[in-house]
Amino acid sequence: MKCLGINGEIYSLTNIIASGAEGHIFAIEDNDSLLAKIYHPEYVDEEKEKKIVYMISHSLNRELLAYVAWPMDALYDGSNKFIGFVMPKLTMDADLNEIYHYPPKGAAEMPYKNKLIIAINICKTVEAIHQSDYIIGDFNPKNIGVDLKTGAVAFMDTDSYHITIDEIANKAFRCKVCLNGYVAPELIERCGQNTYEKASLPTFTNETDNFALAIHIFKLLMNGYTPFNGINHTESISTGSPGVGNMAIERDNYCFKPNNKPQAVAVPPISALPNEIARLFNKAFINGRINPQERPTAFEWKEALEDYEKDLKKCSKNPNHFYKKTLRNCPLCAAEIRYKVQFNHPVNTMGLDNWNISNDFDATKSDLISPSLPDLPESVDEGWD
Secondary structure, three states: OEEEOOOOOEEEEEEEEEEOOOEEEEEEOOEEEEEEEEEOHHHOOHHHHHHHHHHHHOOOOHHHHHOEOOOOEEEEOOOOOEEEEEEEOOOOOEEHHHHOOOOOOHHHOOOHHHHHHHHHHHHHHHHHHHHOOOEOOOOOHHHEEEOOOOOOEEEOOHHHOEEEEEOOOOEEEOOOOOOOOOOOHHHHHHHOOOOOOOOOOOOOOHHHHHHHHHHHHHHHHOOOOOOOOEEEOOOOOOOOOOOOHHHHHHOOOOOOOOOEEEOOOOOOOHHHOOHHHHHHHHHHHHHHHHOHHHOOOHHHHHHHHHHHHHOEEEOOOOOOOEEEOOOOOOHHHHHHHHHHHHHOOOOOOOOOOOOOOOOOOOOOHHHOOOOOOOOOOOOOOOOOO
16 A cells, blocks of 8 residues: 655555554555554544644654654555554563553563663653653553563554643644543543543643553552552451542552552552652652642653662572662562462462663663663753754
């Protein structure tokens, strides 16, 4: 299938390499660095075309395109009808949803230190996206891929991002969906029975992204469980009911707020984390419920997670387990034992690989064991070199 770009460039699409609700992802002949997303006809309209063209003309920093599948050219058929867009081809072996699985299997069978590196790389990418005045909106774990060889992240489905044009005039290219269980409480309350598409602005904001980001970080650090699995400390874990998804968020069931405890026995105690990380979780889920601007930014998380990464020691019993140096015993081993006792379920282990965080941003990409975005420039118009 042949398609035309905005300026008449011809793209020859070959085989379908992935499919989703909105359309298919195609390989492009003689170009291994790009892919094409072709929408199903029912998802094509004038607004979609305008949004894609806007994103192309207001693109991200070139360096960020190595981590974000941003539209690079709009695609049209032989009748000059808009049908999709071209985007960078990013390397990914698994998505976050697979990495969250507990007990670990498949992609989730990786050292704890690697999950911390993934969290750091996500934070760097989110911070750069926010610096570019874009909002992710639907922070779906299936939209975040990971290269299991390096820990580099790949942000997909960027055509759903939320772009505010004029808040006073209620004009925006809207994010129209958000995965249940990742919606900020103020957004749940604001939208009510309305859809994200119809509710008055503001809907998605940096603060709603920061809420979902904190959930992802919690899951990466705490065996894949949602922070909203809390029950009252007097309740039995077999009878307590935190609710699921947005219901648990509405009920304010953060598992480490005062008088709460996790229902999931495999969640390590909050004391297993450095004090600064525990403080940031409280800001995200307790303070941030009252004032969303209290939630930590991606940059704040990055700084705290990098400090945590430097303070880890490897467990002597399980090569996949790492924990802070000040602890006498491994909290991940303890969580594993609690899980086995409750479910009589074996937990697999695998050896440590060689991931690491590189702070040498003068190195070439091939020199980086774990590709990481450089610190953000003071102005988004400045280069990162």
